Structures are given as C-alpha cells and as structure tokens.
Amino acid sequence: MQRIINFILRYRNAFLYGFLALIALVMTVRSHSYHQSRFFNSSRWLAGNVYGTGADISSYFGLREENRRLVEENEELRRLLFNAPDDSIQPLDSTLSVYQVLSAKLIKNSYSSPRNYLTINKGKNDGVKQDMGVITTKGILGIVENVSNNFATVQSILNTKSNINAKIKGTNYFGSFIWDAKDYTTAQLIDIPRLVPVVVGDTIVTGGMSSIFPENIPVGVIKKYDLNASQSFYNIEVELFNDMANIKNVYLIENKDKPEIQALESSTLNE
Amino acid sequence: MNSTVFINILRFVLLALTQVLVFNNLNFMGFINPMVYVIFFYWYPIKGNRALFMFTAFLLGLFIDIYSDTLALNALASITVAYARPALMRLCFGINYEFQNFNFKHTTTVQRITFLAFIVLLHHLIFFFFEILSLSHFLLILKKVFATGIVTLILCVLFSSLFSPKSE
Numbered sequence: 001m002q003r004i005i006n007f008i009l010r011y012r013n014a015f016l017y018g019f020l021a022l023i024a025l026v027m028t029v030r031s032h033s034y035h036q037s038r039f040f041n042s043s044r045w046l047a048g049n050v051y052g053t054g055a056d057i058s059s060y061f062g063l064r065e066e067n068r069r070l071v072e073e074n075e076e077l078r079r080l081l082f083n084a085p086d087d088s089i090q091p092l093d094s095t096l097s098v099y100q101v102l103s104a105k106l107i108k109n110s111y112s113s114p115r116n117y118l119t120i121n122k123g124k125n126d127g128v129k130q131d132m133g134v135i136t137t138k139g140i141l142g143i144v145e146n147v148s149n150n151f152a153t154v155q156s157i158l159n160t161k162s163n164i165n166a167k168i169k170g171t172n173y174f175g176s177f178i179w180d181a182k183d184y185t186t187a188q189l190i191d192i193p194r195l196v197p198v199v200v201g202d203t204i205v206t207g208g209m210s211s212i213f214p215e216n217i218p219v220g221v222i223k224k225y226d227l228n229a230s231q232s233f234y235n236i237e238v239e240l241f242n243d244m245a246n247i248k249n250v251y252l253i254e255n256k257d258k259p260e261i262q263a264l265e266s267s268t269l270n271e
Numbered sequence: 272m273n274s275t276v277f278i279n280i281l282r283f284v285l286l287a288l289t290q291v292l293v294f295n296n297l298n299f300m301g302f303i304n305p306m307v308y309v310i311f312f313y314w315y316p317i318k319g320n321r322a323l324f325m326f327t328a329f330l331l332g333l334f335i336d337i338y339s340d341t342l343a344l345n346a347l348a349s350i351t352v353a354y355a356r357p358a359l360m361r362l363c364f365g366i367n368y369e370f371q372n373f374n375f376k377h378t379t380t381v382q383r384i385t386f387l388a389f390i391v392l393l394h395h396l397i398f399f400f401f402e403i404l405s406l407s408h409f410l411l412i413l414k415k416v417f418a419t420g421i422v423t424l425i426l427c428v429l430f431s432s433l434f435s436p437k438s439e
Binding site: 012013014016017020021023024025027028030031050051054109110111112113114115117119153181182183184245 | 288291292295296298301302303304321322325326329332338339340341342343344346347350351354401402403404408411
C-alpha cells in the first residue's frame with residue numbers, strides 16, 4: 001500500500017496532466033460531434049460584453065464602407081418597390097407573413113479555423129431563437145446555434161459541421177452545401193446528379209427543402225466542377241458572394257411555420 | 272514572492288485579452304492568427320509548483336477557448352506545453368538548468384530562442400492537429416503549423432525583448 005501511494009506521489013504531475021488532458025479531450029471531441037457546448041461559448045455574457053466593447057470601437061473604422069453597402073441595398077429595394085405592379089401593394093399584416101426578419105450586428109467574426117463560429121449582438125431578449133437563418137445583403141452566412149439573453153453565436157457556413165440545402169438557380173436540382181476547410185472564399189456543393197447540365201458561372205441559391213432559409217437566397221457562383229469518385233455526382237466549387245472577412249450588418253430570418261413543419265415531420269418519422 | 276504572483280496574474284489577464292481582442296482578429300494572409308499568449312509559458316517562474324503551473328495553463332487555455340469558440344483546444348495544447356516544459360528546458364539549456372540559481376540571464380540568446388521555438392512548435396502541432404482531427408488534411412495542418420508558428424515565434428521574440436523580466 002505504501003509503495004502504491006509512493007508511486008502515485010512520485011508521478012503526481014503525470015497523473016494531473018493525464019487528468020486535465022482527458023477533460024480537454026472529452027470537451028474537444030464532444031464539440032466535434034455534437035452541437036457547440038451550451039455553457040462554454042462566446043455568447044455567454046462575459047465573452048459577449050468584451051466582444052461588444054471591442055466591436056463598438058472597431059466599427060467606427062468601417063462606417064463609410066458599411067453605409068455605402070446599406071445605401072446600395074436601399075436603392076435595390078426602392079427599385080423593386082417602384083417597379084412593383086399596383087395590386088401587390090397591400091396593407092402589410094406582419095402576422096400573415098411566413099418569414100420574420102430581424103437585424104443584428106456581428107461582434108466577432110472568424111473564418112480561419114475549420115469550425116468557425118460568429119457572435120452577434122442580439123439574443124433571447126430581442127427574439128432570437130436557435131436555428132434561425134442568418135444572411136447578409138449579399139448572401140447566406142450561417143445558422144444561429146446558441147442564444148443567451150443579449151447575444152447569440154452563429155455557426156458559419158465556413159464550418160465543417162455546416163450542411164445546407166442549396167440548388168442551381170432556375171432549376172430544381174438540389175444538393176448539400178458544405179465546406180472543406182481549405183479556403184474561406186470557396187465552399188462546395190455536392191450530390192448534384194451527373195445528368196444535370198452544370199456551367200461555370202451559374203448562380204447557386206438556397207433550395208426550399210429546409211425550414212431554416214427561404215428559397216432563392218443567393219449563395220455564390222460556380223467556379224469549377226468535377227465528378228466525384230463514384231462518377232455519378234458532381235463536386236462543385238462555389239465562390240461565395242459574401243466576403244467572409246468583411247461582414248458587419250446581418251439579418252436573421254425566422255420561419256414562423258417551422259414548429260408546425262417540424263412537428264409534422266417528427267410525427268411522420270415516429271409512425 | 273507576492274510581487275511574482277501579482278505579475279503573473281497581470282500577465283495572464285493582459286495576454287489573454289491581447290490574444291482574444293487583437294491577435295485572434297489578425298487573419299494575416301487569410302489564416303495566420305499568431306497565438307502570442309504561449310509566451311506566458313516562457314515567462315512563468317522556473318522554480319514554481321508544477322501542479323499549479325498546469326492548472327494555470329489549463330485556465331488560460333480554456334479562457335481563450337471560450338472567447339474563440341474552439342472548445343478546449345487551447346487548453347489541451349497549453350497543459351501539454353506546461354507539462355513538457357522541464358524536459359524542453361533540459362533539452363535547450365543542458366544540465367545547468369538543474370542548478371538552484373539557474374537564471375535566464377546565464378543563457379545565450381540562441382538557447383532562449385530555441386526554447387521558445389520548441390514551446391511554439393509543440394503548442395501549434397497539438398492545437399492544429401486536434402482542430403481538424405483528420406489525417407486527410409495533413410498538408411493543411413503542416414501549412415498552418417509552420418506559417419502560424421513562424422509568425423508567433425517572431426512576435427514572441429519581440430515581446431520577450433520588449434518586456435524582459437528583470438529578476439526571475
């Protein structure tokens with residue numbers, strides 16, 4: 001017994017290292033396979049507040065660029081409004097529309113790691129919920145993953161766990177939109193069947209198959225493509241519309257029909 | 272002793288904040304975010320309690336993980352560096368390190384830079400390997416380790432000559 005205790009005392013540092021490494025490994029592997037940890041993420045108030053202060057300071061340097069982008073979007077929306085046929089302008093009743101839109105500001109951006117998470121400055125108190133879609137004026141950005149009272153983290157499309165339904169614009173051939181962690185300006189569209197005519201320069205948009213994003217939100221353009229190992233599906237390289245390194249204002253989309261869709265789907269699976 | 276504790280707490284907080292607010296947003300050439308906080312393991316007192324050192328390393332790593340949403344990767348790399356530090360020191364400074372009055376002042380610049388380089392290399396290898404955790408991305412891991420490692424090393428050498436501790 002004495003010798004066992006002596007042995008443990010002698011190698012106590014190695015045991016301590018083993019113990020701490022085990023904790024760290026379990027946390028790492030869990031965050032690879034499951035959702036991001038509920039407790040240790042940057043939407044928690046402490047992390048959110050520090051990033052909020054940092055973003056307040058740095059946002060002054062990008063104001064000119066950001067204003068120009070918002071003005072461009074306003075012009076586009078006004079053009080749509082003025083050219084709309086008269087009968088489409090009906091009294092707006094927000095309870096009737098399926099998609100609800102919120103705006104938010106990005107306070108932490110990240111695009112260089114294989115699993116990128118962004119933090120935004122709106123949370124539960126502003127009506128943000130898990131699994132809302134996040135877009136910018138140019139295209140899709142990600143999906144809300146964790147929500148605290150005043151902040152939320154977003155799983156970026158630049159995340160190896162991300163998998164979004166997308167299709168080639170104007171057709172109904174859809175595939176999975178994923179990222180291979182290599183380059184932050186391009187992502188991949190896979191599972192497009194071989195018989196589909198694919199052309200470099202075609203636009204990729206979100207498909208209507210998920211209850212997170214509305215249909216036809218721009219994603220990117222086809223940069224190049226080739227057949228996968230089994231020669232029956234295309235692997236398409238998509239150049240993203242969003243400059244992922246330079247993002248400030250984002251929009252959150254909530255699908256009001258989502259609980260109903262999910263309830264229906266889960267009851268179908270249970271039968 | 273008390274001033275040493277105070278200085279290390281101050282370093283802990285300042286290094287963690289600089290890492291999170293400045294160096295994590297650098298994205299030099301699109302992917303290089305130097306992890307300058309590893310200089311904490313170079314500056315930490317040599318004759319300290321090893322268990323306490325490992326706990327501190329774990330906390331520092333976890334703190335940075337929470338802010339960068341990379342759960343426990345920095346913590347894992349940090350405790351490994353903390354655990355391996357005595358071995359690395361013996362490797363770089365030879366038997367001198369065993370003496371009671373060992374001090375960085377008695378070592379050459381080349382020895383100190385080698386020591387720092389080993390710390391950075393070990394930390395980055397573990398960090399980037401577990402970040403991707405797949406051997407099919409082997410070249411990507413190597414590219415990240417070396418590109419980021421070199422920038423981290425340069426910054427750490429600059430930091431260590433700018434804020435050199437007077438008596439440790």
